Amino acid sequence: MNDMTPIQTTLKDWETDQEVRWCPGCGDYAILKAVQRTLPVIGAHPANTVFVSGIGCSSRFPYYVESYGFHTIHGRAPAFATGIKLANPDLDVWIVTGDGDGMSIGGNHTMHVLRRNLDCQILLFNNEIYGLTKGQYSPTSRPGTTSPTTPLGSYDRPASPCAFALGSGARFIARAFDVSKELSNTLIAAHAHKGAAFVEIFQNCIVYNKDRFDDFTTKGTDDKQLWCKHGEPLLFGNAKTGSIKGLALDLDTLSLKVVDVIDGDWQAAGVAVHNVRNRGMAHMLVEMPFGPFPMALGVIYDDPAPTFEGSVALERQQATAGKTADLGKLLSKGQTWTVEPEAAHGLMD
Structure with a gap:
């Protein structure tokens, strides 16, 4: 077993000597720095930390974090991560993937x-695009996206990564964006969760899908962001202008609706309080259409359950309790026979 005692590090301790090679202005730079700032806060140890990636721009990540890393094959990072965690459950495993790598060829993984x-x-x-392979549309691209593979505009209905994760049984769902000040806090919450923590990070592809998320990520769009915090009302808007809105539950349609908050009295407006253990609410938050509704960000769902590697370890413990390992006995168990040297010689004649 490895010593998982938290240690004191700095951002510099997590930087490698490798040249960071993304396009100038790529959102991946901001995400990398957020991760490198987060690792010292959670007391991570480079010797016990593993970053696993597949294929794509995001998948260069392991080269740039001073820890163990695996740059694997397209869409299969979860399979490698599973083997790593089963071999050594004490390791702190991070999977880095993209909307193409993780939602297309790697969707099943x-x-x-x-x-x-x-x-x-x-x-x-x-980033709603395939960046590394020069700008083809991806599973999350919006209708009308023009690309080399959709020159007249995409007509596919885009996948929602968080809705997909919830439908797959995920117990932790969060959202943030590359340059957000809240990204590090979101990563800290994900790390504190015991189990698979899924974080969708909106990332600006400066070359092939520039400014795609400007309508809720740039300065002055705070009123389009709903940062979900457990136990707090679902409020958004502009506090300076007094234009505060909230989300309330419409019992007639069992859906969310936007309500105005007058004089800060959110309770009178019927604004719902966020509960990270409410799976139904999580589904409604991640599936809200942007425009009429804000973009739900932060920790949306967090309801821990027994982990896979923990269940495997328990099964092994129960299967081996009171038994002594004996390879010879195992090999001779069942229908076996011994071929004597003389008989073997006769067979060869």
């Missing part, structure tokens, strides 16, 4: 690591 509830952090960078 993402689903299974979530439903099994492997104790790991899954960071899905969503």
Whole structure:
């Protein structure tokens, strides 16, 4: 077993000597710094930390974090991470993937690591495009997206990573965006969760899908952001102008609706209080159409359950209790026979 005692590190301790090679202005730079700032806060140890990635721009991540890392094959990072965690449950495993890597060729692997509830952090960078392979549309691209593979505009209905994760049985769902001041806090919450923690991070692809998320990520769009915090009312809007709104539950349609909050009295307006253990509320929050509704961010769902590696370890313990390992006995068990040297010689004649 490894010593998982938290240690004191700084951001510099998590930087490598590798040249960071993303396009200038790429949102991945901001995410990398947020992760490197977060690791010292959670007391992470480089010798016990593993970053696993698949294929894509986001998948260069392991080269840039001073820890153990695996740059694996397209969409299969969850499979490698599962093997790593089962081999050494004490390791702190992070999966870094993208909307193409994790939601297309790796969709089934993402689903299974979530439903099994492997104790790991899954960071899905969503830029709604295939960046590394030069701008093709991805599973999360919006209708009308023009690209080399959709020159007249995409007509596919985009996948929602958080809705997919919830449908796969995920026990922790969160959202943030690359340059958000809250990204580090969201990562801290994900790490504190025991089990598979799924974090969708909206990431600006400066070359092939520039400014796609400007309508809720840039300065002056705070009124379009709903940062979900457990036990607090679901409020958003502009406090300076007094234009505060909230989300209330419409019992007639069993859906959310936007209500005005007058004089700060959110209770009179019927604004709902966020409960991270309410799975139904989580589904409504991640599926809200942006525009009429704000973008739900922060920790949306957090309801721990037994982990996969914990269940495997318990099964092994129960299967071996009171038994002595004997390889020879195992090999000779069942229908076996011995071929004497003389008989073997006769067979060869």
